[in-house]
């Protein structure tokens with residue numbers, strides 16, 4: 001049916017309301033914990049309460065005799081299973097592969113962090129499983145734990161993995177060949193500015209805890225896993241091929257509605273493999289639901305870098321060289337993508353938005369007796385941005401330069417731009433985003449506002465940051481060279497039904513991003529029909545093509561490109577059918593607003609008639625064209641995409657208490673083209689909240705014995721509504737991506753990447769304006785830390 | 793086991809529960825294992841901090857993870873499943889959440905809607921800061937609260953101040 005032009009626009013660029021909201025707002029979402037299979041048993045893991053120890057014995061007899069207990073599993077039950085695999089092998093600066101320890105499903109011989117699973121009780125009810133876990137007797141010989149990264153690398157430090165030579169996973173240099181030239185540039189510099197900083201350890205904390213439900217059908221030898229995953233195909237591949245030895249055609253992984261992920265639901269976790277294997281062993285479905293306390297000690301954590309960064313400048317304040325030395329915490333085991341975060345997702349971004357010609361990045365990845373650390377919203381790019389943007393601000397203060405002008409002076413202005421750290425920025429306009437930022441944040445009016453604050457005894461500060469990120473991960477051949485053990489393409493199948501409605505099966509996954517709405521907008525726009533005629537299916541390996549899932553702000557740039565390719569193939573075939581029906585040459589057929597026409601004539605046939613002809617091919621060129629209208633495409637990106645933007649934070653500090661209030665936060669982003677501005681703004685707002693959380697509140701803390709001190713929402717502070725302002729978000733600066741069909745760049749992580757340095761810069765601006773010469777405070781900028789800095 | 797009888801979304805129900813069974817378990821658990829199968833109410837934490845489990849008990853917003861099922865004896869409980877209009881369409885508050893992008897992953901959403909409904913029942917035209925204060929027991933990790941606050945203000949018939957301009 002041709003598009004009703006009086007209806008609200010639903011194509012590309014429209015702020016279409018989200019269709020998925022209806023089910024979420026009425027309690028009809030279907031999250032993994034909402035799934036209860038007939039006859040299911042419940043799993044409860046007994047987890048280590050010490051950070052490091054040798055397991056002398058595990059006695060499960062008493063537990064097994066408890067009411068309702070079906071079986072108690074230990075490592076012995078998984079002797080033939082593989083370990084949880086790591087998906088990325090980093091090569092160190094001496095050309096050697098990283099040290100890669102085995103990661104068993106259940107602790108085998110040693111426990112290596114608080115939360116390491118030792119045994120699992122499967123029982124008729126969850127309460128019975130929990131009660132029985134208390135009856136398991138585990139004899140553990142305590143070993144000294146290594147928590148501090150530098151201490152872990154000291155001579156004679158206890159080893160997390162006895163079979164490794166040390167706790168050093170790798171010592172990576174990038175670009176190693178630049179090292180001597182960088183050092184020379186520092187010797188020649190007019191000014192050198194340096195900073196030691198911490199990128200605080202965080203916990204992603206999607207509001208939905210992880211859940212796994214394993215099922216096995218003996219009649220068909222089919223395994224099914226329902227899991228809270230951002231990438232069900234990746235889980236199927238990793239778990240099937242490396243852990244349990246199940247071929248993919250015997251394994252279905254379903255990630256239904258997923259309640260947020262932020263990276264923490266990318267990885268293949270032990271509980272997924274456990275429930276899948278236990279379902280077969282016990283011949284009944286097995287369900288595990290994480291409690292929040294359990295999530296804190298079993299979900300992969302994020303960030304946790306210690307860095308020294310130095311910048312060399314010439315007499316004109318042009319950046320001449322940058323070097324860093326970073327210690328990156330891996331935790332006790334290598335989580336799925338852990339090794340690539342501090343290297344290829346961090347080192348390659350160290351040019352930032354600036355024309356620094358020489359850069360050298362050193363990263364030492366360290367094993368400690370803590371929960372594994374992996375990607376969390378931004379993944380490597382927030383760490384890079386924080387270092388650069390804090391240091392540039394510090395340089396401006398030390399040199400007496402305006403922080404905006406110092407940045408502008410060094411901005412990259414010509415594209416494509418080859419950075420000295422391997423990547424090529426295809427487009428950008430950093431002056432434009434900075435101009436827009438200064439406008440929406442009303443920097444010009446700041447001095448008057450600062451006076452007003454001063455009159456009330458408060459210190460007001462204005463902080464800015466500019467970021468670059470690499471999204472749309474990634475060209476498979478490139479990441480293969482860099483150590484990825486997977487390809488990073490995306491897929492889509494566009495199935496047109498006989499009456500013109502469309503079902504799209506995508507390999508991307510939505511866990512809050514709204515793909516069901518935006519992906520439908522893209523397809524509808526291409527054909528010129530209403531988005532309501534397009535349904536999006538995702539999250540089930542049984543009915544979607546192999547896809548790599550959603551993370552790294554890749555879904556629209558990579559998954560959307562696959563979608564455009566597949567829809568393009570459908571349209572090309574539909575034009576052939578239309579040409580036949582209209583008795584015209586294929587090259588003369590145009591498609592607009594859901595109607596095919598012969599150029600220059602009034603002869604038309606609408607979308608629905610062409611679709612019907614494809615499936616009821618009575619009048620159809622059967623000799624030349626197959627019936628049906630369904631196409632699949634895989635898209636492998638040619639390059640990363642490079643969103644960028646300028647952020648400003650305005651704070652008020654109470655010098656009496658050290659409390660920081662965010663008065664305003666402004667974001668001017670360049671995401672390339674926009675499909676749904678409402679969703680883009682929501683992504684930025686959510687990212688800002690997490691970045692502000694990192695800057696002011698969030699901190700995952702271990703004591704020296706490896707006990708997690710911030711193991712619940714009582715201790716791990718996340719922003720609540722009162723902690724945040726309304727945000728000023730702008731995305732009108734657009735330099736379309738040059739190498740994907742939609743010209744889109746990705747918007748999911750920007751807020752979390754650009755905001756922490758803006759917040760910290762604002763607080764330091766407030767203190768320095770107030771006469772307190774404070775050069776740095778480590779995140780989170782709690783009132784105690786700010787007060788201590790004021791009163792140092 | 794103890795028998796508990798209550799009204800849920802206007803319907804009288806009666807179930808056998810353990811003394812330790814939480815109200816949220818009774819609501820969410822599968823009917824095959826003695827629950828009501830109302831999975832719209834969520835569990836996001838185990839320390840009574842997140843508010844994903846918020847329901848109304850006799851008109852008051854209550855964290856159903858923090859109340860025993862047996863304590864609900866005789867009570868009238870409303871869950872997110874009971875919040876739509878009689879014809880199944882979104883209520884004005886629910887509609888405001890959709891209109892103002894007050895949700896992303898949807899996991900905190902039932903609790904947010906229940907809390908917001910309780911606020912508007914108490915205070916039909918709250919200020920922005922009153923909205924933020926009232927949401928202190930509800931965590932959203934996706935939205936930065938921006939769309940949630942706007943939705944609640946809109947549902948109360950108030951336009952956001954000019955500063956909200958994006």
Ligand code: FES
Nearest residue numbers: 836841842843857
């Ligand atoms: S589940 Fe009730 S407050 Fe978190």
Ligand code: FES
Nearest residue numbers: 896900932933934
């Ligand atoms: S919408 Fe995801 S937690 Fe609020």
